[in-house]
Amino acid sequence: MITVKKICLIGGEGIGIEVVNSAKMILEALNISNVEILEAYAGEEGEKKLGSTFPDETKEAIDGSDAVLFGATHKKAQGVLLYLRYGLDNFANIRPCKLYKGIITPLRGVKDIDFIIVRENLEGLYSVINVGEWNIKKLVRRGILREDKYKKFFHESNGYFATKIITEFGTRRIAELACEKTLERKNSGYPGKLTIVHKSNVMPSTDGLFKKEAYSTAQEYIKKYGIEVNDFYVDDMARRLVRFPEDQDVLLTVNEYGDILSDLAAELVGGLGLAPSGCVGGKIPYFEPVHGSAPDIAGQGIANPLAAILSLKMLLEYFGFEEADLLEKSIEKYFRLMEDVAKNWQYIPKDLVSKDFQEQNKFGKTESITNKIIEIMNGFI
Numbered sequence: 519m520i521t522v523k524k525i526c527l528i529g530g531e532g533i534g535i536e537v538v539n540s541a542k543m544i545l546e547a548l549n550i551s552n553v554e555i556l557e558a559y560a561g562e563e564g565e566k567k568l569g570s571t572f573p574d575e576t577k578e579a580i581d582g583s584d585a586v587l588f589g590a591t592h593k594k595a596q597g598v599l600l601y602l603r604y605g606l607d608n609f610a611n612i613r614p615c616k617l618y619k620g621i622i623t624p625l626r627g628v629k630d631i632d633f634i635i636v637r638e639n640l641e642g643l644y645s646v647i648n649v650g651e652w653n654i655k656k657l658v659r660r661g662i663l664r665e666d667k668y669k670k671f672f673h674e675s676n677g678y679f680a681t682k683i684i685t686e687f688g689t690r691r692i693a694e695l696a697c698e699k700t701l702e703r704k705n706s707g708y709p710g711k712l713t714i715v716h717k718s719n720v721m722p723s724t725d726g727l728f729k730k731e732a733y734s735t736a737q738e739y740i741k742k743y744g745i746e747v748n749d750f751y752v753d754d755m756a757r758r759l760v761r762f763p764e765d766q767d768v769l770l771t772v773n774e775y776g777d778i779l780s781d782l783a784a785e786l787v788g789g790l791g792l793a794p795s796g797c798v799g800g801k802i803p804y805f806e807p808v809h810g811s812a813p814d815i816a817g818q819g820i821a822n823p824l825a826a827i828l829s830l831k832m833l834l835e836y837f838g839f840e841e842a843d844l845l846e847k848s849i850e851k852y853f854r855l856m857e858d859v860a861k862n863w864q865y866i867p868k869d870l871v872s873k874d875f876q877e878q879n880k881f882g883k884t885e886s887i888t889n890k891i892i893e894i895m896n897g898f899i
Contacts, residue, residue, distance in 0.1 A: 523554070529563065531811045533589070572598050589806065589826065604648070611635075641688045642682055644773045697738075699768055700768045704745060709746070756778075788870065790825070820868055822870070844899070
């Protein structure tokens, strides 16, 4: 019996609506027999159509699906995004960094970049989402910060503190997932190297725990499957991404470090307009482009849909659909159009053409880019 996978599409706000619509066009063109498409609304669109920024109907659609493709949030769709991440316990954020042929990297002499960042998604400094930020005087009153140190180092100034939380449980499960990803890549011809990213020299308790538990979890994979494991401080890792991007395979990071390094990595391979992501590990995974809602260009039909389409590819790969390979081949062929921008500008998004082309309005619209990929895809079928 064929199992039907239900995929819930939520545009959210701003250009999220437009790029998810592009992904829907691609998904429909793939015509996967055991996929059912659900559509739901959030943010301003949810408020307009169903009277709520997070309608009950949207939560029901999410809970009744096997995976979600989310577009972007500006302000009002935040509740949906928080539910997708924290409510569904999606503790792992996966950010691929791949340089496709046709894309120009800002790094001279670099031709082959293909690694992933596995970011712990619920802990670290971003625990403030659950525990809040507090006035620094609270530390003094509770005796956590001594009065003399408050005077000497913080000049008795008003200020705030955030709590960084790293747990053994949270680290072990993200480390195990990262090891599995490393093994999966090793079996597919990649180096099979896991790099743990931390700052234990400054934070020996929190980041020290992360490093220790990650290494401990990796021991079985080292002995049994021969994966390699090393580690670097986050500042050194930032340097290495720029200096040695071709040497990277799988990076395992504390939450906030992964957030920063993944955006840096995106710029090595074309920018945020090409940056997909997947948040997995919980009850229902969700996938999303990371570029944000871009309200300044929303509704103009010029949004770059490529990150959303690449996020759809990740979703299909997650379930093992063979159509993911077809989409990957089509995307690879599409990017080759960028080797001749003068000829193919009408299919290339604004953020991937030069400034003089932008000034002449010589760039592709959302629909023309999407249709071109569908045309290429149909050529392979």
